[in-house]
Amino acid sequence: MNIDSSNNNNNSNNNVSGNVNNKDDMNFLSDININIFSPNKKMRLMHINSNESSNNKGEKSLSQRQFDRNLMTPGQTISREGEFLRGHGTFHSNNALLASVCGLVERVDKLVSVRPFKARYHGEIGDIVVGRITQVGSKRWKVDVAARQDYILMLTAINLPGGIQRRRTSSDELQMRNFFVENDLVYAEVQAINQDGSVALHTRNQRYGKLQNGTFMSVPPSLIKRGKIHYHSLESIGVDIILGVNGYIWLADSAQQRQQASLIQQHEKENYDQPLLIPQAIREVSRESRIKIARVKNSIEVLNRSFMLIHPRAIMEIYQLAEKMSLPLKDMLHPDKIKQMITAVHTNLTSNKLNNKNKTNNNNNNQDSEGEDDEDDLNEYNAYYNDQMNTE
Amino acid sequence: MSKLSYITPEGLRIDGRRNNEIRRLNMKMGIFNRADGSAYYEQGNTKITVAVYGPREVASNQRMLHDRAIVNCEYSQAAFSSATDRKPTRKSDKQSYEIASLIKQAFESTIQITLFPRSQIDIYVQVLQADGGLKAAALNAATLAVIDAGLPMRDFICACSATFIEGVPLLDMNQMEERSGGADLLLSIQPQLGGVISLNMESKVPQDMFESVLELANLGCMKIFALLQTEVKRHSADLLSNQINPKS
Numbered sequence: 001m002n003i004d005s006s007n008n009n010n011n012s013n014n015n016v017s018g019n020v021n022n023k024d025d026m027n028f029l030s031d032i033n034i035n036i037f038s039p040n041k042k043m044r045l046m047h048i049n050s051n052e053s054s055n056n057k058g059e060k061s062l063s064q065r066q067f068d069r070n071l072m073t074p075g076q077t078i079s080r081e082g083e084f085l086r087g088h089g090t091f092h093s094n095n096a097l098l099a100s101v102c103g104l105v106e107r108v109d110k111l112v113s114v115r116p117f118k119a120r121y122h123g124e125i126g127d128i129v130v131g132r133i134t135q136v137g138s139k140r141w142k143v144d145v146a147a148r149q150d151y152i153l154m155l156t157a158i159n160l161p162g163g164i165q166r167r168r169t170s171s172d173e174l175q176m177r178n179f180f181v182e183n184d185l186v187y188a189e190v191q192a193i194n195q196d197g198s199v200a201l202h203t204r205n206q207r208y209g210k211l212q213n214g215t216f217m218s219v220p221p222s223l224i225k226r227g228k229i230h231y232h233s234l235e236s237i238g239v240d241i242i243l244g245v246n247g248y249i250w251l252a253d254s255a256q257q258r259q260q261a262s263l264i265q266q267h268e269k270e271n272y273d274q275p276l277l278i279p280q281a282i283r284e285v286s287r288e289s290r291i292k293i294a295r296v297k298n299s300i301e302v303l304n305r306s307f308m309l310i311h312p313r314a315i316m317e318i319y320q321l322a323e324k325m326s327l328p329l330k331d332m333l334h335p336d337k338i339k340q341m342i343t344a345v346h347t348n349l350t351s352n353k354l355n356n357k358n359k360t361n362n363n364n365n366n367q368d369s370e371g372e373d374d375e376d377d378l379n380e381y382n383a384y385y386n387d388q389m390n391t392e
Numbered sequence: 393m394s395k396l397s398y399i400t401p402e403g404l405r406i407d408g409r410r411n412n413e414i415r416r417l418n419m420k421m422g423i424f425n426r427a428d429g430s431a432y433y434e435q436g437n438t439k440i441t442v443a444v445y446g447p448r449e450v451a452s453n454q455r456m457l458h459d460r461a462i463v464n465c466e467y468s469q470a471a472f473s474s475a476t477d478r479k480p481t482r483k484s485d486k487q488s489y490e491i492a493s494l495i496k497q498a499f500e501s502t503i504q505i506t507l508f509p510r511s512q513i514d515i516y517v518q519v520l521q522a523d524g525g526l527k528a529a530a531l532n533a534a535t536l537a538v539i540d541a542g543l544p545m546r547d548f549i550c551a552c553s554a555t556f557i558e559g560v561p562l563l564d565m566n567q568m569e570e571r572s573g574g575a576d577l578l579l580s581i582q583p584q585l586g587g588v589i590s591l592n593m594e595s596k597v598p599q600d601m602f603e604s605v606l607e608l609a610n611l612g613c614m615k616i617f618a619l620l621q622t623e624v625k626r627h628s629a630d631l632l633s634n635q636i637n638p639k640s
Contacts, residue, residue, distance in 0.1 A: 067632075068625075071625060071628055071629070073548075073624050074539060074544070074545040074547060074548060075545070075546060075548055075582065075583075076584065089544060091504070091544075091546065093585060098546075098584075100544035101539075101542055101545070102539050102540075102624055102628060103628075117542065117631055117632070118422075118540065118541065118542045119541075119542035120428065120446075120447060120448075120542075134449075144449070148446070148448060148449075148461075148508050148511045149447075149449045149510055149511055150449045197510070307631050307632065307634055307635065308634050
């Protein structure tokens with residue numbers, strides 16, 4: 001009897017573990033305790049547990065304590081005195097300044113604000129965004145940019161084919177669907193924020209406009225920092241990325257996009273009356289580059305799932321790691337592999353940081369060095385992570 | 393069968409708790425990728441998932457408000473959620489509608505909706521398993537999801553139920569205790585600002601005992617608040633654990 005029952009137990013255990021392995025998507029379930037409560041089992045209430053564990057921790061590292069101090073939850077008091085100015089994510093109540101979101105406190109002089117980890121995009125003038133057309137209205141399009149409302153793209157704010165100086169006629173208004181239709185992706189810039197809070201976009205630049213023949217993904221806007229450049233070309237693998245400030249990302253094949261752009265330019269100059277048809281030969285993206293694009297997309301997804309900042313350097317690091325580990329494309333998003341890659345990136349970064357410090361020191365000594373661009377990029381990268389560090 | 397006894401002479405309830413104990417809580421934030429905020433919440437055998445979307449563009453222009461956001465709540469119970477009655481779920485169920493409007497009103501008063509004019513916030517509550525205390529559990533779960541979505545709130549919303557059976561006030565009823573026909577008191581509060589959001593009671597409690605039942609419910613809310621806050625902090629630390637920090 002005993003032997004039988006133990007065998008059964010083993011079998012059932014094996015089955016359970018097998019199931020868990022198969023369901024990678026459901027990995028969060030493994031974190032949740034799905035024990036069935038029965039009066040026979042002695043189960044301690046969680047509040048007893050949590051008290052004990054917090055006592056057990058005892059000593060925390062300095063940065064951890066700093067993190068705990070800066071971490072705010074809604075309704076928590078930041079300061080009792082009235083000497084601070086109320087910033088985003090805070091409010092006054094009973095002469096005290098309270099946090100209204102869960103996030104880290106930022107202090108600039110007297111201005112105190114709390115930045116939430118995840119929040120909807122909030123537009124600022126000059127932001128470069130990727131959006132999706134949701135509605136065609138009279139003289140305007142509505143664009144979804146993951147903000148709290150759809151942004152507006154006016155007919156007067158786009159580049160019409162046939163030269164910038166062309167007058168907008170009523171026939172343009174009737175042909176708005178020739179430019180953008182619902183579900184088109186656009187690459188645009190925030191032009192103005194109106195009195196009533198609505199936000200206007202524009203595409204009045206050669207590089208802005210409709211996005212075609214690539215792939216789209218979205219991440220939380222907080223993972224993408226505002227910067228000078230949001231259109232990146234990963235030259236070593238021939239993939240173009242647009243990291244929209246609003247967390248929308250566009251990926252495409254560099255060579256194909258270049259060809260397409262020149263075709264569109266030519267079309268706009270010569271016969272802009274006819275609707276544009278991109279021939280199959282130009283539309284086509286080779287299998288190799290599609291694989292590369294998919295790998296880049298997965299790399300971004302790895303960063304997204306581990307809530308790390310998305311930056312071309314970080315993407316390339318993951319991309320190269322995955323290649324070094326000769327991971328098949330579909331296995332890149334396996335939770336174990338993600339963990340492996342992230343630890344590797346962390347160790348790489350710390351060693352890089354040391355090297356960079358030495359490098360910048362050297363540069364200060366002999367100022368006119370070669371490869372300034374590269375150095376700029378490195379500095380930007382450092383500033384990027386330092387920014388993150390300061391908030392913690 | 394003789395009349396069911398809800399409390400043994402030793403002072404233990406049907407599921408082995410004492411009168412002032414809440415059930416085991418388990419929770420996890422950020423379980424859905426597509427939603428702006430989400431949470432899984434388990435109180436004893438009651439299991440709930442919540443998804444929050446928004447603030448986002450208002451679906452129908454007629455309902456748009458020019459000075460604040462509108463809050464929508466949809467509450468539904470899975471067909472398999474209850475062990476006793478397995479009925480097909482209807483969307484316009486009276487009880488579901490009541491709970492949905494309770495949640496909607498609670499969050500309209502606590503989220504700073506005036507910051508998001510012409511937008512809407514959607515809260516979807518799905519009960520996976522029902523074992524009493526659904527209203528309270530739904531409110532607590534929704535709080536976690538709203539915090540996960542990064543929406544500005546004045547405070548947490550913590551809710552707890554209490555009852556009065558066989559001369560003893562009981563905290564956090566399960567399904568069987570709910571069916572006892574005793575009073576059903578639901579208290580939801582803002583634990584840090586110290587305000588009451590809602591106080592409902594079905595059936596009666598002797599007047600001199602009401603105070604003690606209410607006090608018990610309040611203590612339950614405060615205990616739940618401590619647990620919710622611990623989870624929020626743990627989740628935040630988890631989220632940032634991979635970002636580059638000064639230690640490394």
